[in-house]
Structures are given as structure tokens and as C-alpha cells.
Amino acid sequence: MSEVQEAVPIQVVRHHPEFAVRVQELRKEFKIRDRKQGRFGRKTRVALDDVSFAIQRGETVAILGQNGSGKSTLVRLLSTLLLPDGGSAEIFGSDVVRNARPVRRLVNRVSVEASFFKKMSAVENLSYAARYYGMTSGQTRDRIPEILERVGFPKDRRDESMENLSRGMQQKVALARALLTSPVVLLLDEPTTGLDPRSKLEVQDFIREIRTSHDSTILLCTHDLAEAEALADRVGILDRGRLLVLEPADDLKRRYGSDTLEAAFFAATGREFEAEHDEEDDDREVMA
Amino acid sequence: MSTLGTTLRSELVGAGGVVERNYYLTKRYIWWDLAWFIWTVANTLTIVFIAKGIEAQGGTLDVNRVATSLLIGAVVWAYLGVLFEFLMETVAWERWEGTIEYTFMAPLSRSMHLAGMGVFSVLYGLLRAVFLFTVCIWFFDLSVPDAQFMAALVVLAIASISFLGIGMMTSVLPLISPEKGTQLGWIAQGTLLVVSGVYYPVEVLPTWMQWLAKISPATYALEAARAAILDGQGLSTMWDEIWPLLVIGVVSIPLGLWIFARGERYAKKHGKLKRSG
Numbered sequence: 001m002s003e004v005q006e007a008v009p010i011q012v013v014r015h016h017p018e019f020a021v022r023v024q025e026l027r028k029e030f031k032i033r034d035r036k037q038g039r040f041g042r043k044t045r046v047a048l049d050d051v052s053f054a055i056q057r058g059e060t061v062a063i064l065g066q067n068g069s070g071k072s073t074l075v076r077l078l079s080t081l082l083l084p085d086g087g088s089a090e091i092f093g094s095d096v097v098r099n100a101r102p103v104r105r106l107v108n109r110v111s112v113e114a115s116f117f118k119k120m121s122a123v124e125n126l127s128y129a130a131r132y133y134g135m136t137s138g139q140t141r142d143r144i145p146e147i148l149e150r151v152g153f154p155k156d157r158r159d160e161s162m163e164n165l166s167r168g169m170q171q172k173v174a175l176a177r178a179l180l181t182s183p184v185v186l187l188l189d190e191p192t193t194g195l196d197p198r199s200k201l202e203v204q205d206f207i208r209e210i211r212t213s214h215d216s217t218i219l220l221c222t223h224d225l226a227e228a229e230a231l232a233d234r235v236g237i238l239d240r241g242r243l244l245v246l247e248p249a250d251d252l253k254r255r256y257g258s259d260t261l262e263a264a265f266f267a268a269t270g271r272e273f274e275a276e277h278d279e280e281d282d283d284r285e286v287m288a
Numbered sequence: 289m290s291t292l293g294t295t296l297r298s299e300l301v302g303a304g305g306v307v308e309r310n311y312y313l314t315k316r317y318i319w320w321d322l323a324w325f326i327w328t329v330a331n332t333l334t335i336v337f338i339a340k341g342i343e344a345q346g347g348t349l350d351v352n353r354v355a356t357s358l359l360i361g362a363v364v365w366a367y368l369g370v371l372f373e374f375l376m377e378t379v380a381w382e383r384w385e386g387t388i389e390y391t392f393m394a395p396l397s398r399s400m401h402l403a404g405m406g407v408f409s410v411l412y413g414l415l416r417a418v419f420l421f422t423v424c425i426w427f428f429d430l431s432v433p434d435a436q437f438m439a440a441l442v443v444l445a446i447a448s449i450s451f452l453g454i455g456m457m458t459s460v461l462p463l464i465s466p467e468k469g470t471q472l473g474w475i476a477q478g479t480l481l482v483v484s485g486v487y488y489p490v491e492v493l494p495t496w497m498q499w500l501a502k503i504s505p506a507t508y509a510l511e512a513a514r515a516a517i518l519d520g521q522g523l524s525t526m527w528d529e530i531w532p533l534l535v536i537g538v539v540s541i542p543l544g545l546w547i548f549a550r551g552e553r554y555a556k557k558h559g560k561l562k563r564s565g
Contacts (some may be wrong), residue, residue, distance in 0.1 A: 030559055079389070081393055082556055082559060082561075083388050085555045087510065101395050104393055105395045107393070109389075115385060116387030122314065128306070128308045128309035131302055131305020131308060132306075132391065132396045133299050133396075161316070181529070
């Protein structure tokens with residue numbers, strides 16, 4: 001096993017108006033039960049450890065990390081679904097804690113679970129969700145069929161209960177839900193995990209299309225190395241809550257003298273990408 | 289349109305979205321709702337039969353009046369149950385489906401989100417209460433010749449403001465305890481009704497419980513509904529019941545929103561919006 005190379009320090013980003021996302025020394029801890037310390041024992045797990053980075057407008061950044069590395073925590077903090085324990089995060093200059101509502105207008109998210117009211121149809125799920133963003137029925141009447149067509153959702157299944165749809169189909173509806181509100185920052189948290197190869201390719205093609213046709217900035221959290229390399233302008237490695245490096249995939253491979261991202265990941269973290277977890281990782285996975 | 293106007297419009301559209309979502313869900317689960325309605329009818333009949341039972345055992349009472357009084361209590365109980373259930377589902381059902389994060393990251397204020405839940409629950413609850421009352425009146429062939437039904441409905445609608453405020457306070461419980469939070473909500477509903485004279489006058493309660501009855505909106509709602517249906521009183525004679533309902537409503541809605549906001553903040557601090565592990 002080769003030695004772990006020293007992590008690359010990520011510079012604290014100074015304020016700059018063209019940054020779509022700006023994260024500075026962001027920290028999130030969770031208190032979790034520790035049976036070793038008795039019935040009421042608690043221990044602290046650091047999910048994000050002073051993470052700093054910035055994403056330019058229109059840029060696609062992929063964050064690579066194993067389960068429990070802090071990817072989902074990062075996405076939730078940027079989506080205003082978690083409150084940080086330190087540092088700050090801004091979306092186009094709006095702080096995610098102090099100015100949560102403007103941030104919510106700018107951001108949408110697709111996560112690994114395509115969460116919907118399963119008895120309701122795709123159209124019904126999209127329709128009520130659009131209202132939350134102030135879109136009237138007049139605005140969504142044509143927009144919903146259009147967007148479902150764009151993601152390749154079959155016309156004859158629009159009114160079918162979501163519970164009858166495959167995971168791939170549901171994930172397409174999740175993409176449609178996120179795009180319906182025209183977000184300028186799109187947070188993709190393992191959007192292709194668990195999909196069959198065909199659905200995976202379709203979703204990836206659609207992400208490419210968003211990149212070219214929309215003025216969207218994309219943060220893609222994934223543990224699919226090929227996906228990260230194919231879709232992102234820059235790739236970051238998040239390991240146990242620490243962002244070790246963030247740069248173009250070719251630079252990253254060059255930095256670690258590796259031919260592949262997998263080898264670079266190993267050099268950066270000292271662990272195989274799909275290595276088994278230790279107890280600490282399992283705790284993190286629960287928090288994620 | 290001014291910024292304020294745009295924001296207000298967007299908020300109202302958002303609240304309409306909550307109503308729309310509940311409409312879709314009710315439509316999709318309509319047969320389950322019908323089954324639940326049958327259960328409520330059976331439960332209500334059981335309670336109203338008590339009046340007939342007392343007479344059969346030799347008790348002397350005006351069966352028509354007592355049966356109608358019990359029926360009003362059972363209908364108000366069922367109505368309150370619907371309101372509380374919808375508000376509890378604000379969190380509980382969304383957590384179960386996994387949609388809660390998408391709802392909470394939308395740019396819709398929590399007050400309008402909860403208002404949307406409240407509006408639908410009141411409309412659905414009132415409709416259900418009217419059906420329940422009609423079915424039971426027909427079943428027992430009860431006579432309410434002087435009933436002021438519109439006055440009773442208006443009082444119930446006014447009381448709903450307070451009920452919704454209390455419902456908001458309890459609806460946050462599933463955020464704090466996903467496993468037991470919903471049950472805690474039922475405890476709040478039960479406690480509210482036990483002190484409010486649902487099937488008996490509050491005068492039969494111990495003194496300390498009568499004090500609690502004074503701050504329960506259900507007490508005034510039940511008194512006013514009985515006065516309207518049994519004694520034919522109109523709204524103009526019900527001010528003694530209406531003003532406490534308005535006061536409790538004015539206090540309970542902001543308090544409910546504040547408690548919900550505290551619960552939401554706690555959940556976001558401790559990562560409890562999403563059920564993990």
C-alpha cells in the first residue's frame with residue numbers, strides 16, 4: 001500500500017460576486033448515542049470539518065466520497081435543511097442561514113431517493129410542488145408535460161401512481177421536479193445510484209443537457225468515479241468530512257501521479273474507494 | 289406588481305398548493321376515507337345509544353334531547369380529530385413518504401404552509417361533520433325543529449382557529465420524536481376534550497378541571513353548538529361563547545407557529561428532518 005499523500009489545503013474563498021456557491025470553513029457535528037458510555041452516553045461525530053470551496057456560475061463540480069463522507073450533509077446545508085455548527089455558506093451572496101428564503105428560490109435538489117407521495121401521479125406530484133414555488137396552474141399546465149417529455153417520461157404514464165413506476169422512472173420525475181422551478185443552482189446527491197445502466201445513462205445525458213441549455217450551476221455529489229469525471233469541470237474528494245482537494249480531474253490525477261481517479265482517490269485518502277467501513281464511517285453513514 | 293404584492297401572491301399560490309396536494313391525496317385514498325367514515329359513524333352511534341340505554345334501564349330523561357346532545361359531542365370530537373390528524377400529517381406523513389425535505393426547502397413560509405393544511409382540514413372536517421350529523425339524525429329519527437345549523441357551523445369555523453393553533457403546537461411533535469410524536473398529539477386532543485364537556489356539562493368536573501375548561505376552545509364550541517341546535521339560538525345571542533373563542537384563537541395561532549418554528553429549528557440543528565438509521 002502506498003503512503004497517503006498530504007491533503008491539499010483548500011484556500012478560504014474571498015467574497016466574489018460571480019460565485020454561485022461559496023462555502024467557508026463550514027462545519028457540522030452530530031451528537032449520536034454511544035452505548036459504551038452508558039445508557040445516556042453521547043459522542044460527537046464531525047460530519048463536515050471546516051470545508052471551504054467556491055463554485056463559479058455555470059460550473060459543474062463533482063464531490064467524490066464514500067458513504068458517510070459528508071456529501072449529503074453538505075447538500076442539506078446548502079438546501080437550508082440543516083443548520084451549520086460553524087462557518088458559512090452562500091448561494092449567489094445569500095447566506096443559507098440568515099437569508100434562507102432567497103436561497104430556496106435559487107436552489108433545487110435531486111437526491112438518491114426519489115421521494116414522492118407514492119399514491120399520487122407524476123403530474124400531481126409536480127403540480128403541487130410547483131405551487132410551493134409560486135407557480136400558478138396556468139404556468140404549469142403546459143410546463144409540466146413539456147418537462148416530463150424532456151426527461152423522457154412516457155406520456156401514457158403521467159397519470160399513473162408513482163408506486164407503479166420503476167426507480168429509473170421515478171428519478172426522471174425527480175429531475176423534472178427540480179428543473180420545473182428553474183433553479184440556478186442544482187444540487188444532485190447521488191442521482192444515479194441504484195439505477196439500471198440504461199436509466200443511469202439517460203439521467204447522465206439529461207444532466208449534460210442541463211449544463212449546455214440552462215444557466216445552471218451544478219454540484220454533483222456522487223461515489224461514481226466515471227460519472228464525476230464525465231460530467232464535472234472540477235472534481236473534489238471529500239473524506240471523513242474533510243475536503244482534501246478540488247480541481248479538474250486531469251490535474252487531480254496528475255497531482256497524485258495516477259492514471260485513474262480511483263488511484264488518485266486512494267492516494268489522497270489511503271483507502272480503496274469501495275473499501276469496507278470502520279465503526280466511525282458507519283456512524284457517519286447514519287448521520288448522512 | 290410591487291415586491292410585497294408578488295411575495296403575497298406567491299405565498300397564497302403556495303398555500304393553495306398545500307390544499308391541492310391534500311385534495312389529490314384525499315381523492316387517491318377515498319375508499320380508505322370511506323372506511324374510516326363508517327368507523328366514525330359506528331363509534332358515534334355507540335355513544336348516542338347511551339341515551340336510549342339509560343331510558344331502557346328505567347332512567348327518566350328526554351331521550352331526544354340527550355341523544356342530540358351526545359351526538360353533538362361526538363360530531364365535534366370527530367371534527368377535532370380530523371383537524372388534528374391533518375396537522376399531525378404535516379410532518380408525520382411527509383416523513384414517511386420522504387417528501388418532507390422537499391417541502392421544507394421550498395420558498396413557502398411555514399405560516400402559509402400550515403395555513404394551507406388548516407384550510408383543507410377545516411373544509412374537509414366540516415363536510416364530514418355535516419355528513420356524520422345527518423346520518424345519525426336520520427338513524428335515530430331525532431327531532432331538532434328549532435336548530436340553527438348555520439349558526440352552529442359558523443361557531444365551529446370560529447373555534448377552528450383555536451383548534452388549528454393547538455394542532456400546530458402538537459404537529460411538530462413527530463419532528464422531535466418520529467416514533468411517539470403522533471401519539472402525543474392524540475393525548476393533547478383527548479385532554480382537550482375531557483375537560484370540555486364533550487358528553488356532559490363541565491359543572492360535573494372537579495373544580496381544577498373546570499378551570500382548564502375555561503381555557504379550552506372546545507368548551508365554548510360545544511356550548512354554542514348545543515345552544516344553536518337544541519335551543520335554536522342564533523349567532524347574535526352567542527357572544528359569550530364567541531369572544532373567548534376569538535381570544536384563544538388570537539393567542540394560540542402565533543403560539544402554535546412559534547412552537548412549530550422552534551421544533552423545526554431543533555430538527556435542522558440535530559438532523560432530524562430526515563429519518564436516518
